[in-house]
Amino acid sequence: MPNVVVLPGDGIGQEITPEAIKVLKAVLKDSSLKLEFENYLIGGAAIDEAGKALPDDTLEAALAADAVLLGSVGGPKWDTLPAQQRPELGGLLAIRKALSLFANIRPVKMLPMLVEASTLRPEVVKNVDLVVLRELTGGLYFGEKGRKTNPPSAYDTLIYSDEEIRRIVDLGFQMARQRCGKLCSVDKANVLESSRFWREITLDVAKKYPEVELTHMYVDNAAMQLVRYPTQFDVIVTENMFGDILTDLASMLMGSIGMISSASLNGKKGLYEPAHGSAPDIAGKNIANPLATILSGALMLRYSFDLEDEAKLIERAVESVLEQGYRTTDLAKPGDKVLGTREMGDAVVAALGKK
Amino acid sequence: MPNVVVLPGDGIGQEITPEAIKVLKAVLKDSSLKLEFENYLIGGAAIDEAGKALPDDTLEAALAADAVLLGSVGGPKWDTLPAQQRPELGGLLAIRKALSLFANIRPVKMLPMLVEASTLRPEVVKNVDLVVLRELTGGLYFGEKGRKTNPPSAYDTLIYSDEEIRRIVDLGFQMARQRCGKLCSVDKANVLESSRFWREITLDVAKKYPEVELTHMYVDNAAMQLVRYPTQFDVIVTENMFGDILTDLASMLMGSIGMISSASLNGKKGLYEPAHGSAPDIAGKNIANPLATILSGALMLRYSFDLEDEAKLIERAVESVLEQGYRTTDLAKPGDKVLGTREMGDAVVAALGKK
Numbered sequence: 001m002p003n004v005v006v007l008p009g010d011g012i013g014q015e016i017t018p019e020a021i022k023v024l025k026a027v028l029k030d031s032s033l034k035l036e037f038e039n040y041l042i043g044g045a046a047i048d049e050a051g052k053a054l055p056d057d058t059l060e061a062a063l064a065a066d067a068v069l070l071g072s073v074g075g076p077k078w079d080t081l082p083a084q085q086r087p088e089l090g091g092l093l094a095i096r097k098a099l100s101l102f103a104n105i106r107p108v109k110m111l112p113m114l115v116e117a118s119t120l121r122p123e124v125v126k127n128v129d130l131v132v133l134r135e136l137t138g139g140l141y142f143g144e145k146g147r148k149t150n151p152p153s154a155y156d157t158l159i160y161s162d163e164e165i166r167r168i169v170d171l172g173f174q175m176a177r178q179r180c181g182k183l184c185s186v187d188k189a190n191v192l193e194s195s196r197f198w199r200e201i202t203l204d205v206a207k208k209y210p211e212v213e214l215t216h217m218y219v220d221n222a223a224m225q226l227v228r229y230p231t232q233f234d235v236i237v238t239e240n241m242f243g244d245i246l247t248d249l250a251s252m253l254m255g256s257i258g259m260i261s262s263a264s265l266n267g268k269k270g271l272y273e274p275a276h277g278s279a280p281d282i283a284g285k286n287i288a289n290p291l292a293t294i295l296s297g298a299l300m301l302r303y304s305f306d307l308e309d310e311a312k313l314i315e316r317a318v319e320s321v322l323e324q325g326y327r328t329t330d331l332a333k334p335g336d337k338v339l340g341t342r343e344m345g346d347a348v349v350a351a352l353g354k355k
Numbered sequence: 356m357p358n359v360v361v362l363p364g365d366g367i368g369q370e371i372t373p374e375a376i377k378v379l380k381a382v383l384k385d386s387s388l389k390l391e392f393e394n395y396l397i398g399g400a401a402i403d404e405a406g407k408a409l410p411d412d413t414l415e416a417a418l419a420a421d422a423v424l425l426g427s428v429g430g431p432k433w434d435t436l437p438a439q440q441r442p443e444l445g446g447l448l449a450i451r452k453a454l455s456l457f458a459n460i461r462p463v464k465m466l467p468m469l470v471e472a473s474t475l476r477p478e479v480v481k482n483v484d485l486v487v488l489r490e491l492t493g494g495l496y497f498g499e500k501g502r503k504t505n506p507p508s509a510y511d512t513l514i515y516s517d518e519e520i521r522r523i524v525d526l527g528f529q530m531a532r533q534r535c536g537k538l539c540s541v542d543k544a545n546v547l548e549s550s551r552f553w554r555e556i557t558l559d560v561a562k563k564y565p566e567v568e569l570t571h572m573y574v575d576n577a578a579m580q581l582v583r584y585p586t587q588f589d590v591i592v593t594e595n596m597f598g599d600i601l602t603d604l605a606s607m608l609m610g611s612i613g614m615i616s617s618a619s620l621n622g623k624k625g626l627y628e629p630a631h632g633s634a635p636d637i638a639g640k641n642i643a644n645p646l647a648t649i650l651s652g653a654l655m656l657r658y659s660f661d662l663e664d665e666a667k668l669i670e671r672a673v674e675s676v677l678e679q680g681y682r683t684t685d686l687a688k689p690g691d692k693v694l695g696t697r698e699m700g701d702a703v704v705a706a707l708g709k710k
């Protein structure tokens with residue numbers, strides 16, 4: 001039986017992951033595939049109980065698992081620790097690195113009933129349905145960095161190997177082929193050597209995918225175009241730093257990152273988590289929004305287990321619940337029916353049954 | 356008499372710079388300061404007439420001048436040249452570098468009558484009045500770059516010296532002090548060593564400016580916040596690559612970059628130019644919008660000649676012309692009074708007189 005390691009983490013992570021598991025179990029009730037879920041510690045919770053943010057048994061289990069579902073990590077309690085030991089660097093970044101997750105995927109799909117939450121005009125965002133694919137293990141984040149004297153200075157290195165670029169761009173083409181057939185590769189080739197290299201390799205990989213329409217866009221223009229005319233995009237692929245900025249910017253088209261799911265992949269192996277944080281201020285009150293984590297569960301079915309139909313069932317159930325006017329407090333407007341975290345999970349399960 | 360070198364450049368640059376000079380002369384008519392304007396070649400026009408994008412006499416004149424007013428460079432005619440010889444790299448970037456212009460300033464001020472042009476909701480953008488200050492001579496653009504073998508790879512270096520950071524951040528504090536007293540320093544200090552260095556120096560410079568409220572923001576969050584809640588910003592200061600992205604993103608709050616002026620400074624010496632390009636498709640038709648260039652002229656009075664009152668007169672005249680319903684075709688909607696390039700320049704001059 002395929003095995004999913006569940007890492008609730010800190011804050012609202014403890015409340016939202018059980019809702020995702022509830023929905024996953026429900027959608028797989030009549031399926032031939034069953035998933036086994038095992039909980040492990042990560043982040044601040046792991047620091048408190050096991051002395052470090054990524055305990056050995058968590059790491060071993062994650063390495064052996066077919067997929068990992070993560071809630072969120074961090075909180076003020078651990079902010080005074082040295083950066084490397086904190087929940088974020090010591091837990092989340094460490095597990096992403098240990099699993100060699102080189103591709104981060106964030107789908108941004110506007111739902112009609114959420115158009116009003118966006119700061120952009122309804123006609124600009126109403127049909128947004130795009131994915132930003134971000135390289136996650138290279139570039140400025142992991143290149144050589146340090147300080148120099150004479151003159152006093154500091155540096156980071158944006159470096160990419162042929163193979164690092166090739167595998168993420170290839171994944172971009174695959175995703176574009178399964179979606180609307182359009183891939184936009186974002187770089188800064190007019191200035192950066194690493195971007196010119198990126199573009200050369202992208203053009204080479206493109207030969208394998210004649211059915212995909214490839215375009216190139218400079219990163220500053222891409223930021224503008226996401227705000228000016230976001231429906232022009234299908235799949236965007238880009239390097240780590242540019243992707244860090246563009247994934248968040250694209251998510252903001254939705255008005256908040258409260259509904260944004262994400263997948264970080266290395267082949268079929270993946271870590272699935274909401275884009276939002278641990279929100280310690282609202283933790284333990286049964287008011288957190290579990291939908292981004294539930295939608296991350298759908299991504300897990302799609303990317304780690306090839307269960308496209310079941311993934312779509314979850315996505316449609318979430319839409320249906322929102323269509324019925326149910327909202328958690330973060331999304332609620334006058335007239336909406338406000339649900340707690342658990343009740344929202346139940347509502348999604350109920351909506352699954354109504355197909 | 357202070358001397359301004361005028362570089363009309365290519366495309367609509369030839370039409371919009373004369374309108375800016377017309378307005379500058381008009382506003383200084385009764386002033387004790389007179390400016391002398393001398394035209395020189397740059398860009399494609401310089402390639403055609405003098406064999407290179409930045410001829411020696413242009414460079415000499417610019418180095419000796421008190422300020423430079425630039426239209427725009429580039430066009431399809433020169434796109435087949437090697438990158439280093441083209442109007443952009445060989446002309447514009449070369450002159451910026453030769454003048455050691457380390458600070459790029461882009462004010463983004465929403466005008467009530469232009470709120471409808473934004474893709475953001477009116478209530479989100481209606482009071483936007485911010486400046487993005489971008490470091491222009493360091494970072495990834497100018498650090499060591501190249502290719503490696505074994506494995507095949509390419510790299511760029513994001514490097515900043517103490518002094519490079521100190522001078523741009525100091526300028527940020529000065530600008531904040533003259534505006535609303537808020538400076539937001541944008542970095543990625545949770546990941547980059549150069550950002551941690553940037554933040555340390557910023558905190559040090561801050562000691563000189565206790566009256567300015569300093570905040571720090573990660574670049575991915577800054578991109579989100581510019582779309583989510585842009586009126587929170589007064590002055591944003593950031594390094595070259597982040598600034599490249601954020602200046603364009605901030606400009607897009609206006610709906611287009613057609614109205615965005617910019618200044619690139621090295622102390623009082625400055626190069627002033629519209630943020631938009633040379634638009635070869637509409638060149639020579641007297642339909643280009645000269646307002647960004649006219650507003651760049653206002654920045655010249657403010658930053659190179661300390662003529663704050665005259666700068667404001669120009670800015671108010673532009674507002675007044677727009678309030679009267681006059682538009683160039685790029686901004687025109689049904690019911691507007693459409694003016695040509697020259698007629699728009701005349702209208703601004705006329706509005707100056709009405710104070």
Ligand SMILES: [Mg+2]
Binds near residue numbers: 245248575
């Ligand atoms: Mg980010």
Ligand SMILES: [Mg+2]
Binds near residue numbers: 220221
């Ligand atoms: Mg730019």
